[in-house]
Amino acid sequence: MTKLFTTTALIAALAMPAFAAKPGEGETLAENQTLNFWILDAFKSLDPQLTSSRTDSDMIRQLFEGLLNEDETGAMVPGVAESWEVSDDGLTYTFNLRDAKWSNGEPVTAGDFVYAWRRAVNPETGSEYAWFMELMNIANAAEIIKGDVAPEELGVTALDDKTLQVQLIKPTPYFLKTLSHSTTYPVPQSVVEAEGDGWTQPGKMVGNGAYVLKSHDLGVEAVAVKNDEYWDAENTILDEVKFITVNDQNIGLTRYLAGEIDWMNTLPAGRLPQMQAEYPDEAISAPWACSYGYLFNLSDKGPEALKDLRVRQALSYAIDRDIIVDRVLQGGQRPAYNWTHWAMEGYEIPEVDWADWSQAERMEKAKELLAEAGYGPDNPLNLTIQYNTSEDHKKLAIAVQQFWKAIGVNVTLNNYEWKVHIDRLNNQDFEVARYAWCGDYNEASTFLDYFRSGGYNQGKWENADYDKLLAEAATAEDPNVLYRQAEEIWGQELPMAPVYHYAMAQMIKPDIRGVPLENVMSAWYAKDMYRVAE
Incomplete structure (x- = not known):
């Protein structure tokens, strides 16, 4: 025994x-x-x-x-x-x-x-x-x-x-x-x-x-x-x-201000500064272990274009995260150039070279990569972004649509209710999808395991070296070293375009x-x- x-x-x-x-x-x-x-x-x-x-x-x-x-x-x-x-x-x-x-x-x-x-x-x-x-x-x-x-x-x-x-x-x-x-x-x-x-x-x-x-x-x-x-x-x-279910966050905030709701833990994009000015004892922002991005369908059912790394890089580079965080969301979120949330216990985000580029440099590189992949005015790339019903998700999808239009990509937006959105993700019935992952426990592996070959992994990206590092981390004295190495592989492959790390802008x-x-x-x-x- x-x-x-x-x-x-x-x-x-x-x-x-x-x-x-x-x-x-x-x-x-x-x-x-x-x-x-x-x-x-x-x-x-x-x-x-x-x-x-x-x-x-x-x-x-x-x-x-x-x-x-x-x-x-x-x-x-x-x-x-x-x-x-x-x-x-x-x-x-x-x-x-x-x-x-x-x-x-x-x-x-x-x-x-x-x-x-x-x-x-x-x-x-x-x-x-x-x-x-x-x-x-x-x-x-x-x-x-x-x-x-x-x-x-x-x-x-x-x-x-x-x-x-x-x-x-x-x-x-x-x-x-x-x-x-x-x-x-x-x-x-x-x-x-x-x-x-x-x-x-x-x-x-x-x-x-x-x-x-x-x-x-x-x-x-x-x-x-x-x-x-x-x-x-x-x-x-x-x-x-x-x-209390309110599908529209602006209506939800109205009902909060009317006294019908006591705690609203996700304010509409852009409303926190106003609420902090008007209700300083009620408007709060705190780190929240969730990351937001646009997931690429790399399964057999996904578009062939997304299987080209150059295309995924171009789409990732073209998203102006500072505009999204500072002008659209305004809730204490941070731009994301990686997957794992920065606040996870003991974790240090690996260096990402393009995170230090100017947005103009990223846009120029994105156009070059698309051209190398064979896309341009005579052969435009057409993609569909799927998102679930929310005014904020809609705003972000429209913003990304414009960012990608600027590099020559035509985007159609499809909106579904949450249950349908998830079912389509689970069945790989999408091209690009708005997605967010909230950690299940306070360690980096809760994020990284999502993309493991046997993980939830709705985009079906696979990388044997990535899987091996996660397996080794389970018995490592300092697993965070291996987590960073796994995230470096993720960053080289970009199975998703990361956008921002959450903060919870809320009214209490x-x-x-x-x-x-x-x-x-x-x-x-x-x-x-x-x-x-x-």
Whole structure:
């Protein structure tokens, strides 16, 4: 049997209580403990193992709880797992579960995690995030996803109702950071099997989070109310959380200013300076671990022109990121000439030579490259940019259309609702697509793994050296060195035209406390928030 040990750092972590809402000295709680949160798109799925959406995950995080949570700075803190031990070889994790309950009063057991994790990797489930379990390096995950091994062979075992053991195939420094991700949340087997696809509907859903789903009017509003069965319910102050869908950000801001929305975490492009001047206590910008760009379809279904590196370079060079960041967005974002967000823990962005060129130099080089590739007035390059419904995405797509027109590329714009946009990406039914990736945990690999051959990778770029570096990084003493080398390969190949690194320009009502502005992952828990009397 593997010898278990606890490091000094781990002892400290285990001694920490789970983060909870706690009014500060001199603060008086408001009578109204409801939070109205704005979302741009309707939920695609509230099933932890089926979702791939950031918006979905924000709600799922209120309804379910995994082994670990994140505190206000993004540090990992106990969730359902009260403590854990790691074997000497770093391959075996043993989690000791607290006395937690489902919203129907039944106990949450290690077997619930085993069921959920097997469900995530089972090809029959059709999880878009099955690859995430492979990324966690859980034993047999890759083989199960490919259909070569039965889900029951996944390296996760319930030693008893309160003890969960996870077997990895190699030491994984970021493993604990993955455990606050919704794909790893437990789900109640009896409910899922009894209700089928309808198990996430109000009145049927059973969760183990601080809130339960009360109502859901798709594309309009979803309401979650306090779960009295939650293990830390006595420290949960907000009674109700409403997710209000407003597809137009300008209308969303209008509703915020009218008092109908309390927290709008993505302001319309260009509005932050005005809001900071008029509402200095409410308008805030904070780094957010997401990167935005235009993804090239390099699959067999993609246009032949994009398979030419010179074309991809030309399209990347022609985008004037300073105009986009300084004139269009104006929300604290930074121009991106690479993929991984600059704020990821321990990561240094590699040098990119064309980042230091003037925009005029980039445009001149872009024209040269297109001409070398055989495109010009007599043979213009025609491309279609796909984006999902949003006034900001539209503005940026129009701007890029003009940037590319200036180098002789004709662009058609296609707008789709979010669900259709994602489905088309997943099926490689696009040429160039607006895309953004938000990190799943605070390490560079969460970005770089997207482009791994077996990653989510909707543009289907492949590079064996890139894959090898990511594989080696998993056991490296300093993985960030290998991450930079992988990103250098990415920068040489440009499977996407990077545009900007996110900052979250947002409006928050001044009586709300506990919004985790120092967490670059922007993972928030309503249970850690409260309202004070004004």
